[in-house]
Amino acid sequence: MRTQSRRRPRAMLAAAAAGTLLAPLLSGCWVGAGGAGSGGDAINVLMVNNPQMTELQKLTAAHFTKSTGIKVNFTVLPENDVRDKISQDFANQAGQYDVATLSNYEIPIYARNGWLHAMDSYVAGDPAYDEQDVLKPMRESLTADDGKLYGQPFYGESxxxxxxxxxxxxxxxxxxxxxxxxxxxxxxxxxxxxxxxxxxxxxxxxxxxxxxxxxxxxxxxxxxxxxxxxxxxxxxxxxxxxxxxxxxxxxxxxxxxxxxxxxxxxxxxxxxxxxxxxxxxxxxxxxxxxxxxxxxxxxxxxxxxxxxxxxxxxxWLYTWAWGIQKASRNADKAWKFVSWASGKDYEQLVGDTIGWSNVPAGKRASTYANPAYVKEAAAFQQMTKAAIEGARPKDPGVQPRPAPGIQFVGIPxxxxxxxxxxxxxxxxxxxxxxxxxxxxxxxxxxxxxxxxxxxx
Known part of the structure; x- marks a missing residue:
């Protein structure tokens, strides 16, 4: 709906953003796999159904849950459906899902509306995660206007x-x-x-x-x-x-x-x-x-x-990344899952158990120094890394931009x-x-x- 005013109060802008993101939804309520939400030693994760995500689902119980004691309840949906469910739960801050797969398009928008949990303190307190190993354009694309980090990439592409x-x-x-x-x-x-x-x-x-x-x-x-x-x-x-x-x-x-x-x-x-x-x-x-x-x-x-x-x-620059809902009652456990799913050890696990061609690459510099991955992806791995590192999400053209994004404009x-x-x-x-x-x-x-x- 068009407005007669050139300036709108911040609350109205936030409402408009939520309305735009929620527009594709059907009316009515929806309750996911976790019932009233996660709790105790369990977290709920809502994610897109691409092959690398479903591989993660299969590996979680035997590796992540076994080592941490944290059970992960997955809801896995096609891309259009998962975006709708995520926007509904996060915009309402219902707390149904602790973690969801979001792209570098949604994360700055969600962060601006107060729907996401900042990850800076977790990164600072978890040196083994090695945030500096994450390729710089990925870090930048998952950082909001306030300078805080709100997502961690599962894999990336240019x-x-x-x-x-x-x-x-x-x-x-x-x-x-x-x-x-x-x-x-x-x-x-x-x-x-x-x-x-x-x-x-x-x-x-x-x-x-x-x-x-x-x-x-x-x-x-x-x-x-x-x-x-x-x-x-x-x-x-x-x-x-x-x-x-x-x-x-x-x-x-x-x-x-x-x-x-x-x-x-x-x-x-x-x-x-x-x-x-x-x-x-x-x-x-x-x-x-x-x-x-x-x-x-x-x-x-x-x-x-x-x-x-x-x-x-x-x-261009694109990533499926993990975001933690601000309303999550299990943010600490959610971070443990995110750090595992986006960490170096998970890539090694996939390489050892499934094959290096299946590794969710495109996010870490160390991946492109790993001899096993370099050998498997020799035809394209260096060109992929160079493309991602050369991407400029905040300055993709010849003039200043009002919003970030290369192949999109970062507004709802x-x-x-x-x-x-x-x-x-x-x-x-x-x-x-x-x-x-x-x-x-x-x-x-x-x-x-x-x-x-x-x-x-």
Whole structure:
């Protein structure tokens, strides 16, 4: 809802943030696995159902509980569902869950609203955890405006360019050590059709603030654009946004995968694995799948930094991290779990019992010095570390930003704004409207946010 006032009281802003985060929820109450909440020697953990998290669940009783006596009651849900349940419990400070998986998008917002327990005192009192071993961009992205740390990463990722080095060799092409986007466009044209049915590049076109808007926003950043300037003026109608978006749309329409407007991470992974595309710009986490045993392209893929235009780097930054609810009655026990689940010993446990390719990497410098991990992930581990260390969550472009974030804007309203803008961009990729029309509509959407934030 729009407001007539340019400034709103802090309480109203907090309520608006909670309302935005809770908007996707169904009405009514919900009680999770732990009943009335955790207590005694038990904690409740709500987490996303990705493979590395479910492995953690399987290892907890025999290792963490056995050594500490703390029982962990897990509730494991798909990403959209888990975000809804977390926002409900944490916004209400119901205390149902002590720990939850949150990303570097949510954690600063939740901390600002007083929903999270700061971890600084725990880190200071637990030198074995070795907070300085956590990669600096990860630490920064989980630190709130008050300078306090509110999350610990379970694993992290950036973005980079993946390409078929065997196809490049056959075509007599060389990938630059630090490619520009124009160089990538030129290469995409040259490898388009290099093999029957092979397109030059895969780029996300699927609607969603975390789908097409993630890679596109990194392109906008390095082309000199920004969602909002320092004073919260919407800038989606700027020449830089128009140039970046036109470049992205033209590239994927001319040399990208078929069905690009409905292609997200999963579809591009499938296209790359099946040899339908020669290049792919996306999350560094994709490399583990491309290099997995049984992958048709294992050993055939090369990796290069995220392409740039006007910035020194352009890779995004994302982490699934652990947050402790402020209302938790078991914060000390919750920290013991968080420190175990994000610690060096847990990575060693996964490497020894499951395999080093399954280690939740992307968060600690020591991981990339571990000979066993380096050997297992030799094809991509150094490029991944460099991408994460080169990420600049507070300064991703060429101008000051009013909120942190590389592939997102760190405000509660971005989930709705980003999704609506993504629908316009996807329509342009599908050829249903022009880039100019898409950005004109998107600018109007962003201006509504400007009215809420200007003057703050």
């Amino acid at each position: 973005s980079f360019l993946m390409y078929r080095k065997d196809v490049f060799a056959q075509q007599g092409l060389t990938m630059p050590a630090h490619p520009t986007w124009q160089q990538i466009a030129d290469l995409a044209a040259r490898v388009d059709g290099a093999r029957p049915g092979m397109k030059g590049i895969c780029l996300r076109g699927l609607p969603g603030w975390g789908e097409v808007m993630a890679p596109l926003t990194t392109v906008v950043n390095t082309f000199g654009g920004t969602w909002f300037d320092k004073g919260w003026k919407a800038r989606l109608d700027s020449p830089e946004w128009k140039r970046a978006t036109s470049f992205y749309v033209d590239l994927v329409r001319e040399h990208g995968e078929s069905g690009a407007a409905q292609s997200g991470f999963a579809e591009c992974l499938n296209n790359m694995t099946q040899g339908k595309v020669a290049m792919w710009y996306d999350a560094t986490s994709a490399a583990g799948s491309l290099e997995a045993a049984g992958s048709p392209v294992k050993g055939k893929v090369g990796y290069a930094p995220a392409p740039v235009e006007r910035t020194g780097s352009s890779g 309203e971005f989930t709705d704004l980003g999704t609506k803008v993504s629908q316009e961009i996807s329509a342009a990729i599908a050829g249903r409207q022009s880039v100019e029309s898409a950005l004109r509509k998107s600018q109007k959407l962003a201006e509504r946010i400007s009215e809420e934030y200007e003057g703050r």
